[in-house]
Amino acid sequence: MTRTLVVTNDFPPRQGGIQTFVAALLARRPPASLVVLASRSPGWEEHDAGLPYPVVRRPTGMLLPTRSTTRAAVDLAGRYGCDTAFFGAAAPLGLIAPALRAAGVGHLVGATHGHETGWVALPGARQVMRRIAGGLDVLTYISEYTGDRLAPALGGVTRTAQLSPGVDVDVFTPEADGAAVRERYGLGDAPVVVCVSRLVARKGQDVLVAGWPHVLARHPDARLLLVGGGPLEAALRRAVADRGLQHSVVLTGAVSPGQLPEHYAAGDVFAMPCRTRRGGLDVEGLGMVYLEAAACGLPVVAGTSGGAPETVREGVTGHVVTDPRSAEGVAATVSGLLDDPERARAMGAAGRRWVEQRWSWTTIAATFADLLDPPQRS
The missing domain is CATH 3.40.50.2000 (Glycogen Phosphorylase B;)
Known part of the structure; x- marks a missing residue:
């Protein structure tokens, strides 16, 4: 089984759209296939105790692509035998992708969420975004609009694919009572x-x-x-x-x-x-x-x-x-x-x-699985 190292600053119990997106994607993967490197937020210990996969928290409220974060990611990848890495938000944590590849992680995927379209509108940030993309095998986008905005700035340095958030159709339902x-x-x-x-x-x-x-x-x-x-x-x-x-x-x-x-x-x-x-x-x-x-x-x-x-x-x-x-x-x-x-x-x-x-999570989860493990699903 492919094991994936997930590197993300955006992870529950911190609330937000990216956090919800990442957690929902992981909830639909085999637990034994995951290990997460994340930042800390209030309530993290109790939250992590209820998860079926290991989560390692760096002692910081903001996970950035520093040397210490890079070392921690490389160490986790080696310790758990990860052959795939997923960056919950590619900018800026995707900057550590080359170090993971050098350590033997063979397939690297990073997600974008919308704010990156602002990055590519600014010359300096555009170069950083291009550098991040160049270190990945796949960069995902959430909508055709964001994909179209990113593409010219990336110049084809990596493959791009749509990975949108999904809806839990068992929770959001016409049977909900208002x-x-x-x-x-x-x-x-x-x-x-x-x-x-x-x-x-x-x-x-x-x-x-x-x-x-x-x-x-x-x-x-x-x-x-x-x-x-x-x-x-x-x-x-x-x-x-x-x-x-x-x-x-x-x-x-x-x-x-x-x-x-x-x-x-x-x-x-x-x-x-x-x-x-x-x-x-x-x-x-x-x-x-x-x-x-x-x-x-x-x-x-x-x-x-x-x-x-x-x-x-x-x-x-x-x-x-x-x-x-x-x-x-x-x-x-x-x-x-x-x-x-x-x-x-x-x-x-x-x-x-x-x-x-x-837009259901069943459909989105299948897309995510294909992106993480393309050789087995080609």
Whole structure:
């Protein structure tokens, strides 16, 4: 059996999208095929005790490609007989790949997640990204958009392949019950538009709030449920108050991952009109929330940023708004779905089927296995 050394700074119990992605990939590999080198975060000892594979934690909260990290990785690879290495985030830890290859690790794979598209837009960082890629056998990307942005900068120095995050279709499901969430926030039987995301400008919650009066003009009983915390929260609360929307807009604050399905399920329509900012440096790599919402049977309204349009089959599972900065345009798209609940439900059902076919972890895990062990699966 091929044994894989996983080198990652992004690993539970630290929370985040990359951490969840890496942990989910590993959960679908044979435990005896894995050993992990990671950084420390609060609760790591208890977390690691429950894992079926060994995890070695460096005494740091940030794992960087230092000499000591390189020595630790080489030592682990030798001790466990690893013939494959996987970098949970290739930039910057992939810089230690040449040392692992020199130590006998024959196949090296590194993942990218979206922020690397910002790296390749900057001359110095672009050279580092190219150097990282040149030390790997495969560099993965999460969406066609990020792959297209990376390719010109890499110049063909390594093979690239898509490895997107997956959705746990047994957790995010139309059977999830949103009744308790509706009761908690006094939503009753009102039509609910839900947005689940960190509250940052790129995600577009400010546009949803600005456009909400237009939705209320057509659907006076509608409610907007903004799920998540983040630096934009105070400004959003002020905007809600300034517009007199306290009766119809709810901000939940941060919600634990285990509570997300019931929050999706409290909605009738999912909307997150994400937009690209800072000259392309602040961009949506893919947008897993759209796929989680679709898995829960909701029609989705997405923005045009980065890979977000790839999560929607236009007119089938939802809509991509052409101008995510337009409050009126976003409101019109959302209102159109609220106008026709039957059509919205049909889109939600189509989204569920699509996620099961294309985006479930069963599909993603098979892709990951092929990338880690191509000779046996050719």
